Amino acid sequence: MTLIEVAAVIVAVLVLLALLLPALAAAKKKSSKINCTNDLKQIGLACLIWEGDNGDMLPMRISINNGGAMELVRMGNAVSVFQVMSNELSTPKVLVCPSDTNSFYASNFSSLAGSNISYFVGVDVTNTVNPDQIFSGDCNFEIGGKPVKSGLVSIWKNHSVAWSSARHRYAGNLGFADGSVEATTTRSMQTHFIQTGLATNRLAIP
Numbered sequence: 190m191t192l193i194e195v196a197a198v199i200v201a202v203l204v205l206l207a208l209l210l211p212a213l214a215a216a217k218k219k220s221s222k223i224n225c226t227n228d229l230k231q232i233g234l235a236c237l238i239w240e241g242d243n244g245d246m247l248p249m250r251i252s253i254n255n256g257g258a259m260e261l262v263r264m265g266n267a268v269s270v271f272q273v274m275s276n277e278l279s280t281p282k283v284l285v286c287p288s289d290t291n292s293f294y295a296s297n298f299s300s301l302a303g304s305n306i307s308y309f310v311g312v313d314v315t316n317t318v319n320p321d322q323i324f325s326g327d328c329n330f331e332i333g334g335k336p337v338k339s340g341l342v343s344i345w346k347n348h349s350v351a352w353s354s355a356r357h358r359y360a361g362n363l364g365f366a367d368g369s370v371e372a373t374t375t376r377s378m379q380t381h382f383i384q385t386g387l388a389t390n391r392l393a394i395p
Contacts, residue, residue, distance in 0.1 A: 225286040225327070226362055226370050229308065232284075232325055233368035235277035240317060247324075248273045250315035265341030267310045267393035272298050281305060286327060288356040303339050306395035307356075308364070312341070313391055320367035321384045327361035328394050329353045330378070337394050344390040346383055351375040 240247050243256070248270045251257025261269035271284055275298035278284070285292045286307035295305035309328040330337060330352050332344065344350055352361045352375050363381055364370045373381065382390050 225288060225307075225357070226372065228283045228286065229325060229362050229364040229370045230368070232271075232278065232308065233364045233370060235274050236324060236366075237317065237368050238277045239274050246316055247314060249310070249312055262310060262312050262393050263341070263391075265312075265339070265393045267306060267308075267395040268301050268303060270310045270393070271306065272301055284308065286356060289329070303395035309337075309342075309395070310393040311366075311390065312393055313387055314366050317366045317368070319386060320365055320369070321381070321386065322366040323381060323385060323390065324364050324366050326363040327352075327356060328392075329355040329357075329361060337392075339394050342392045342394050344382055344392065346388070350379055350382060352378060 236247060243251060246257075248258040249262050250259060252259050253261060253269075256273065258266070258269035258273045271278065271281075275281075278298075281295040281298055281301055284301075284306045285294055289307040292304055292307050295301045307328065308325045310325055311323045314322045314324045328337060330350060332342070333349050334351075336353060352359050352373075357372075360372060360374055361378065362370055362372050363378065371377075371381075
């Protein structure tokens with residue numbers, strides 16, 4: 190091959206790479222979003238199994254003396270709920286959204302901490318009777334333009350709640366009491382919080 194032919198091949202390869210890289214980046218982003226949805230579905234399924242084994246009540250309704258997490262989650266401790274459901278969840282890896290760059294996998298449930306969890310817990314969801322109640326979801330949202338902090342957060346119907354640019358770029362996933370999961374925009378998230386039937390939605394943020 191002549192020098193000109195080699196240069197032509199290199200230019201062609203570079204052009205192909207320039208065309209393919211955006212598509213690969215988009216595919217990776219879409220894959221992360223799907224994995225996040227699957228994580229929440231596994232969490233929802235674990236809740237249904239746990240409820241079936243504990244008198245049709247979720248960990249948020251059962252005292253810690255009886256194997257639940259009621260007292261702790263009411264103080265904003267999301268970790269306790271997932272630790273209680275460790276047998277049903279199988280692995281702590283499902284608690285980290287692939288797009289969450291601020292969290293990392295825990296090696297086991299006994300060492301689980303807030304930094305190993307990407308999802309909030311609905312404090313007042315005690316069973317699966319009301320499928321509109323929100324059990325869990327991405328915790329990358331804001332109230333009044335300020336990112337939520339770790340601990341107990343109360344969302345009133347008139348609160349200005351919005352997804353942040355983190356993780357899914359002004360979008361996020363919500364997991365409901367019946368085990369279903371929905372990818373939502375800010376507007377649909379606000380609607381879901383109104384439809385829970387609760388005057389105040391209390392969330393435990395990891």
